[in-house]
Amino acid sequence: MELNHSGMIYFALKEESNQVVHISEMVEKDRGKACECICLCCGHPLVAKLGRGKKTAHFAHLAEEGRTTCSADEANESGLHKIAKEIVCKSEYIWLPPVTISEQNDPDRNVEDYKQQEPLLLGEKFKLHYQNAKTEVPFDGFKPDVCIFRERKNILIEIAVTHYVDAEKYSKIKMAQMPTVEINIADFIKDYKEEETDSINDFEKKLRNNLVENVENKTWIYHPSENEGIKKLCERNRELEIEYQQNRIKILKEQEERKKREEQQESWIQEQQRLREQIDVEVERLHTDEPYYLSCKAKTKGADTAVLNCINRLGIYNLRFKTTDEIPFFLNIPVFGEVVFNCDRRIWQTILFEKVFYQWQYDDVNSARIYCYFAGCREGLLNPKFVYIWKKKGKVKFSPEEDLLRCAIEEYLVHLSALGFIDIRYYFYPYSGLNHRIMHRSLKPLRRNYATFLEGLLMRFPDTNSPFQYIQEKWISLGKEIEFIQNLDTL
Ligand SMILES: [Zn+2]
Numbered sequence: 203m204e205l206n207h208s209g210m211i212y213f214a215l216k217e218e219s220n221q222v223v224h225i226s227e228m229v230e231k232d233r234g235k236a237c238e239c240i241c242l243c244c245g246h247p248l249v250a251k252l253g254r255g256k257k258t259a260h261f262a263h264l265a266e267e268g269r270t271t272c273s274a275d276e277a278n279e280s281g282l283h284k285i286a287k288e289i290v291c292k293s294e295y296i297w298l299p300p301v302t303i304s305e306q307n308d309p310d311r312n313v314e315d316y317k318q319q320e321p322l323l324l325g326e327k328f329k330l331h332y333q334n335a336k337t338e339v340p341f342d343g344f345k346p347d348v349c350i351f352r353e354r355k356n357i358l359i360e361i362a363v364t365h366y367v368d369a370e371k372y373s374k375i376k377m378a379q380m381p382t383v384e385i386n387i388a389d390f391i392k393d394y395k396e397e398e399t400d401s402i403n404d405f406e407k408k409l410r411n412n413l414v415e416n417v418e419n420k421t422w423i424y425h426p427s428e429n430e431g432i433k434k435l436c437e438r439n440r441e442l443e444i445e446y447q448q449n450r451i452k453i454l455k456e457q458e459e460r461k462k463r464e465e466q467q468e469s470w471i472q473e474q475q476r477l478r479e480q481i482d483v484e485v486e487r488l489h490t491d492e493p494y495y496l497s498c499k500a501k502t503k504g505a506d507t508a509v510l511n512c513i514n515r516l517g518i519y520n521l522r523f524k525t526t527d528e529i530p531f532f533l534n535i536p537v538f539g540e541v542v543f544n545c546d547r548r549i550w551q552t553i554l555f556e557k558v559f560y561q562w563q564y565d566d567v568n569s570a571r572i573y574c575y576f577a578g579c580r581e582g583l584l585n586p587k588f589v590y591i592w593k594k595k596g597k598v599k600f601s602p603e604e605d606l607l608r609c610a611i612e613e614y615l616v617h618l619s620a621l622g623f624i625d626i627r628y629y630f631y632p633y634s635g636l637n638h639r640i641m642h643r644s645l646k647p648l649r650r651n652y653a654t655f656l657e658g659l660l661m662r663f664p665d666t667n668s669p670f671q672y673i674q675e676k677w678i679s680l681g682k683e684i685e686f687i688q689n690l691d692t693l
Pocket residue numbers: 241242243244245246263270272273
């Protein structure tokens with residue numbers, strides 16, 4: 203250790219008592235030669251310079267001896283070492299740390315596992331009581347700083363200021379199988395030097411704390427239970443390794459599963475995106491390519507007998523139709539989105555009408571509810587080529603407004619509104635998403651003029667891919683819409 207010293211001596215030997223003293227023990231009457239101390243390094247007399255103001259108190263060689271080759275570091279080190287040994291010897295107890303088995307003792311430990319990189323502590327720190335401790339007791343080829351004599355096993359204390367236990371001493375200690383603790387007080391001189399004079403008085407108290415009370419600066423250099431501890435460390439690490447490997451496999455599996463889920467999710471999203479785009483193209487074509495629209499619509503048209511049987515099986519309001527002519531005209535209204543259905547429009551419009559007006563559990567109607575009914579329960583009715591239904595966890599998400607199914611339902615409901623089955627406000631605000639009151643539950647339209655108009659129009663209906671627009675234009679051109687508006691005002 204490098205001592206960046208100021209050349210000041212803090213420790214000296216009191217000639218009379220042969221005791222090492224620290225400068226902080228010197229009082230006013232010890233000033234100068236009165237301290238009666240000699241140098242721990244060269245044995246020459248010293249004076250106590252007690253300092254004034256901010257000056258640090260210290261010992262110094264006599265001025266008349268001139269410059270000396272004596273080392274203040276050596277004197278301080280030897281003084282601190284001697285004082286420390288005395289403190290330990292005079293104490294009746296000492297706190298000792300648990301024996302620490304370094305993880306380095308297990309070469310097979312898994313360095314990836316932080317738990318195996320921890321040292322193994324044998325027991326806890328403990329307070330050792332003793333009555334008999336001596337310094338400089340010779341053992342086989344070495345002299346420990348302090349030997350604490352005990353009935354069963356003596357304990358050796360090494361105090362390190364600048365000299366730590368070296369390999370040679372360690373092997374001798376190990377040979378003798380003597381439990382040995384090293385106390386490091388190297389920081390002590392340094393600390394003391396850096397501090398102000400008023401803390402000098404705490405010097406002995408602090409030193410004693412470091413030697414006797416604290417365990418932070420103490421390590422077992424050797425302990426007979428070391429071998430057993432190494433065995434325990436290895437056993438611990440083998441167990442930890444099993445845990446580590448199991449955990450690793452678990453994590454790998456989880457990662458794999460997550461990756462798989464993410465890939466599935468990703469491909470699902472891509473597939474949905476692809477479907478959506480494909481359907482958008484189809485819908486666009488239905489709008490712009492009338493012959494294509496008409497050919498698609500023709501495919502949904504069913505044979506009269508089949509339609510009749512199907513409707514009668516549904517049993518709307520327990521009615522039975524003998525011929526297709528008996529089927530009310532408002533169960534056969536052309537709407538643009540109708541090609542999404544895989545069946546004749548008379549069938550799906552009957553289903554819708556039945557659901558909305560005969561068996562509907564609500565007093566009002568909402569196009570989203572009907573949408574979910576068809577999309578969720580009646581998927582077989584729909585042609586997947588034209589309709590995109592976004593489903594997740596069994597729930598149907600309402601599609602955007604350009605969706606064909608929604609378009610078919612809303613156009614149809616507008617006519618039902620004009621016919622007086624639903625609140626007339628639906629006629630004006632079909633896309634509001636609001637609930638509209640059901641006005642009438644029978645097979646007779648309330649608003650006769652619209653019924654007459656529509657029934658007549660349907661009898662000579664042209665082939666077109668914009669049936670809704672065609673009907674609206676005709677109705678507006680008749681100038682009858684004003685009646686609806688008046689109706690709306692009185693509501
Ligand atoms: Zn000297």
